[in-house]
Amino acid sequence: MSTPKPVQKNHRGLIIALSFIIPLAVAALFKVKIDLDLPVFLPPIYATINGFTALILMAAVWTIKNGKRSLHEKLMKSALLLSALFLILYVLYHMTSESTSYGGEGLIKYIYYFILISHILLSVAVVPFVLFTFLHGLNQNFIKHKRLARIAFPLWLYVAVTGVVVYLMISPYYIF
Template sequence: MIENSNSIDDKKYNKLIVALSILIPVVVAILFGVKIPNVEPLTFLPPIYASINGVTALVLILAVFQIKKGNRVAHERLMKFAIILSVLFLVMYVAYHMTSDSTKFGAEGAIKYIYYFILLTHILLSIIVIPFVLITYVRGITNNIEKHKKIAKITFPLWLYVAVTGVVVYIMISPYYI
């Protein structure tokens, strides 16, 4: 059986996708535990990276509207922008946690359980979405449109959930920042 060029193009990216899907969460977990001594805490970052999550959510929605209108160029630009925003978020998030102590959620009762549910699903899905985003992106740039559409239907809601819950988590914990 002869493979089509789309399958070959997809496969040449597979090792990179697997490596990044493992490397990113591992590096973040390691850096999360590193504290840089004698550095001013970057306490101004949480509202910025929460806003980046909000903008990411809007960009993802706009990208879907653009592709539904048939505007592939705008869709592609918006998706690249969403990836850049996600990387910026991650860099700021890690920088904040390397210079500042984690903030404890101070509320009690049912809201505490709601917060931790949202936080836990946000964290888990932010790890799970990495290979989905990368595979979806590769299928788009290699012009493997049918496979791109198929996985994008899974990637979009996962990524949107991560972006939106990032804002929700910030709003819920922001009263407890020192």
Template structure:
């Protein structure tokens, strides 16, 4: 099978996942698991995973700049794994717990909602970027991988970092 054929097959799956994941998350937000106690330990856990993802992304860029391709690859695969783990925990938490309202007032309230909304929108936007960048690497298309990674990296890093900031801003309001 040629690289072009393989790339096209991946592209179809990438776009399917990029559409299905946000829709599935939105639908699962409407589902409540009966009889399961609120899992209050999850928000600090998935905030920590976001922080680890950010550290992994920074470390991966440092490693590739040093020419350590294998270490870079391992760090990136781990970052993807952390993002998947985050998503699973996030969905489970929201299937077992009511949403928490932000209680801050004044300018900080606008800052919080700006960070939250940009975090959510970019977390959806970054899905195809991460997947396409990853596929280009596994197919050995490093020129195009590097070109797209220059866009993917800051988007993904922003999502990881703002996830931690949003958690710290809302954590005083968890019941």
């Protein structure tokens, strides 16, 4: 007996709206400054979350290639939750702290800014890919899911890994 197909809901409008609202809200919240001393220094925490997200994404690909659909779904839900947690902590940090300037010079400075800018741009671009891919998976539309996952996975993995790289490159310049 086959698993019943879930009721398909078209969340296209919601995903498109979120794809605009999330980056606009992040940009707007960057301008909000709250005078609050956080009990922990957030950048290493959210960089670690990015690292775990990258590992979970790679594990999720391995699980689906090995026919472990249920585990794949759990891993992908975990990656989404970690990404949401990252975003919350990232915004919270930037609302409560001044931005840190990168202090490297020469070629390494250009490399840093290339990685940072590509990370930021792709973090915005990946949102609709991830959400549509996730929706197609939940709706068991595996043809569309797989087609979009071929785009979403490398973008999301790049964003997660470069998030760690950006942190490692700027960490010597944080002022405590």
